[in-house]
Amino acid sequence: MxxxxxxxxxxxxxxxxxxxxxxxxxxxxxxxxxxxxxxxxxxxxxHGLSRITRLAYREQYYTDMMVDAFKMVAELERETGSELWINCGTLSIGPENDDYLRDVEKALNKVGAAVDTLTNDQMRKRYPMMSYPQNYVGLLDRKGGLLKAxxxxxxxxxxxxxxxxxxxxxxxxxxxxxxxxxxxxxxxxxxxxxxxxxxxxxxxxxxxxxxxxxxPVTIERVTVCYCKELHPDSHSAQHFPCFIEYKGSPPHDMWGLPSYEYTGYAKIALHTGPEISPDTRDQPDGKWVTDRVTAYVKEHFPGLESTPSITEQCIYTMTPxxxxxxxxxxxxxxxxxxxxxxxxxxxxxxxxxxxxxxxxxxxxxxxxxxxxxxxxxxxxxxx
CATH class of the missing domain: 3.50.50.60 (FAD/NAD(P)-binding domain)
Incomplete structure (x- = not known):
């Protein structure tokens, strides 16, 4: 044969x-x-139970690709008879007149996306569990949400x-x-x-x-943190969106998702971590990452315990x-x-x-x- x-x-x-x-x-x-x-x-x-999804990218080529990505996930749902994502929206956060937010809004408008541009007061009213400086605004990509990874x-x-x-x-x-x-x-x-x-x-x-x-890739271990709600259901997908604050590198982006993996715990992470070998990924280091997340939650999320109750690790393979x-x-x-x-x-x-x-x-x-x-x-x- x-x-x-x-x-x-x-x-x-x-x-x-x-x-x-x-x-x-x-x-x-x-x-x-x-x-x-x-x-x-x-x-x-x-691995893991969740990822952020969004049309919202500053690069038009990614936004264009995401239009089809949503359709393909819907097709996979039909093929398997399973729910594969939760449409809770994805909120991009940053200072007024921020170049990143302008680019994101331009890319979303080009594909005819449903977008809500929120002033700081509107953002506070819609998402009272968030607290950002008065000069901060939000751009809600209503198509965004949580993928069941x-x-x-x-x-x-x-x-x-x-x-x-x-x-x-x-x-x-x-x-x-x-x-x-x-x-x-x-x-x-x-x-x-x-x-x-x-x-x-x-x-x-x-x-x-x-x-x-x-x-030319570097391998980073990212620590994903889960912070406990002070009030039950306050950070569930019914009330709390996925979010991204683009800060650049450094001090690096912050991102988060509503309570899903662990009931009553929002998922928040810093978009970087210590450089590692993938074969020794679980060596203990990088406390500076959890310290950064703790400080961020304390400053911007008064409805969460600032010190993470649970941490998990993931690997990023980064290009320059x-x-x-x-x-x-x-x-x-x-x-x-x-x-x-x-x-x-x-x-x-x-x-x-x-x-x-x-x-x-x-x-x-x-x-x-x-x-x-x-x-x-x-x-x-x-x-």
Missing amino acids: AEQVYDVIVIGSGVMGSSTAYSLAKKGKKALILEQFPVLHSRGSS DCILRALQTVFRQRGGEIRDCEPVMGIHPGATVTVTTSKGSYRAASVVVAAGSWTDKILRPLGLSV DEDFIIDQHPLHHNIIVATGFSGHGFKLAPVVGDAISDMAIGRVPKYDMKPFKIARFKTAARL
Whole structure:
């Protein structure tokens, strides 16, 4: 019997790899996911129960992509008969005449989004649990809300398998051998495909280096904090939106979500953390992050206990400009690189997966992929 050759092998079962595989299966392609950990693991960037979703981006190309991302989540809901997001709105917060808020409003208006521009008094009246300086305003993206992250990841993998896709977990990739047909060796065997997608999160650079390519990413451990409500139900999705205060780098953005994972506890985090190795992510450091969150909650959220009751960790794979890397390997064009999602990729995963799947089967994606080219970084190296 002839050895099976897949159309595409996807390395990594996180949300980007799973979205890519899901899209390939829906296009009638035979795909295999290889994953080094048990599937639905908590070692990377895609675990957990919730993520923010929003149309609101200052970059028009992301807002344009998000229009389709919402449609794709709705399609996944229909396919699986499950609710995958909660429409509580996403509030962008900042000083009056802030350049970031102006850019966000311009991008939202261009796609005809439902937006509420709130003065400080209007913001206080609508969200009395928030307290910001008088010169601060809010921009409510009414389409935004909370993604049920673990449910989405499970749904993508379920449909992928239903359509004939294969997932092999607990199989670390040992090597990729380029050619007209690519061979991928793992700890348990070898597999062949017309093309390969490397979507291995924080381990992507490690996999690419033997192929003569190093991408400029840093790995950060982000501490997600849960702060207890002083009054029951005051920070539930019925009353409290997702929010983002864009501060730049440093002092870095702050973001939060309503009570969901833990009843009565709002989720708040700083958009950065200590640089780490993904293989030693749980070493104790970075108390400065929780101190920063505590001070922020004390200043702006009088209805919450300022000291977090619960903390959890996640990994960001950051590029220098916080745009993604989605591109062909410069020498081996049937190897697609997808990494550097910089802590804001989950909401865009359905669209990104569709674009990557097109690239992997020789089609031109319908989205503007120029912002995601490897060549934009002078520090990207062919080794």
